[in-house]
Amino acid sequence: MIEFKNVSYHYGKEKEKTTALKNIGLAVNEGEFVAILGPNGSGKSTLARHMNGLLIPSQGEVLVDGLSTRESGVLWHIHQQVGMVFQNPDNQIIATSVEDDIAFGPENLGLDPKEIRERVDEALEIVGMQSYARHEPHMLSGGQKQRVAVAGALAMRPKYLVVDEATSMLDPRASSSMLESLKRLNKDYGITVVNITHIPDEAVLADRVLILFEGRIVKDGPPQEVFLDLNELREVGVGAPKARQIAEELIASGINLPRSILTIDELVSDLC
Numbered sequence: 001m002i003e004f005k006n007v008s009y010h011y012g013k014e015k016e017k018t019t020a021l022k023n024i025g026l027a028v029n030e031g032e033f034v035a036i037l038g039p040n041g042s043g044k045s046t047l048a049r050h051m052n053g054l055l056i057p058s059q060g061e062v063l064v065d066g067l068s069t070r071e072s073g074v075l076w077h078i079h080q081q082v083g084m085v086f087q088n089p090d091n092q093i094i095a096t097s098v099e100d101d102i103a104f105g106p107e108n109l110g111l112d113p114k115e116i117r118e119r120v121d122e123a124l125e126i127v128g129m130q131s132y133a134r135h136e137p138h139m140l141s142g143g144q145k146q147r148v149a150v151a152g153a154l155a156m157r158p159k160y161l162v163v164d165e166a167t168s169m170l171d172p173r174a175s176s177s178m179l180e181s182l183k184r185l186n187k188d189y190g191i192t193v194v195n196i197t198h199i200p201d202e203a204v205l206a207d208r209v210l211i212l213f214e215g216r217i218v219k220d221g222p223p224q225e226v227f228l229d230l231n232e233l234r235e236v237g238v239g240a241p242k243a244r245q246i247a248e249e250l251i252a253s254g255i256n257l258p259r260s261i262l263t264i265d266e267l268v269s270d271l272c
């Protein structure tokens, strides 16, 4: 479990101070697929960076499987347990071949070469990039680079994967295949996934959606519940998933549809 206990975080000091997180209480349970949705500047990246100790709370505490990120002695362990994938695929590549890039983390753990080889091959397979092992990362497409970044995180055999707007620089096809990979990591490999996004249609794929607004969690529940009241969402800078929006307009024009519709597939099947 990743637990936030009354976490606040301020950037800068005194007069320049920005409070990015305000008294966050949150527990991400093992096996969950959680989306954290919120407008630009709502604190999503700040929250993400607390999950593996890249940032330490100004007040309160973050515990990963009971270990506080305040204790510098356990940070290496926490980095290993909580993998991170960021927005810009280019900033995450460090080596000149895909396999070296993925091997970087395990090498730093001091694992023996055979174990590293196994982990790299396994990670490449999971993200479907085996045939690119010897390619130069810089020659890959954005979507492929993000797969390599995911593979790099997986090679550490993390229990948790925190993905901060990893699809935002990808085209729609690469985005949806990235999201499918994340789903698969959760379902087939039991990795707890926290997907951070500002896109409602991406958030509906999660089992649980949290909405962050001005540094506070203002909603937390299954997507059908969270996306029920569209006016309330608008007030916190969040739009509706496309299918939900269309359903709402059809309901307003007198067509009888449930407000639990969140995807185009659901909309089509209900209309038929």
Ligand SMILES: Nc1ncnc2c1ncn2[C@@H]1O[C@H](COP(=O)(O)OP(=O)(O)O)[C@@H](O)[C@H]1O
Pocket (backbone or CB within 6 Å): 011, 012, 018, 019, 020, 038, 039, 040, 041, 042, 043, 044, 045, 046, 047
């Ligand atoms: N390095 C920084 N220094 C000062 N303020 C920052 C820094 N990073 C983020 N902030 C501020 O903290 C708030 C939350 O930012 P962030 O966590 O990046 O939000 P999001 O990821 O939801 O866009 C914003 O007001 C932002 O301007």
Ligand SMILES: [Mg+2]
Pocket (backbone or CB within 6 Å): 044, 045, 046, 165
């Ligand atoms: Mg961000």
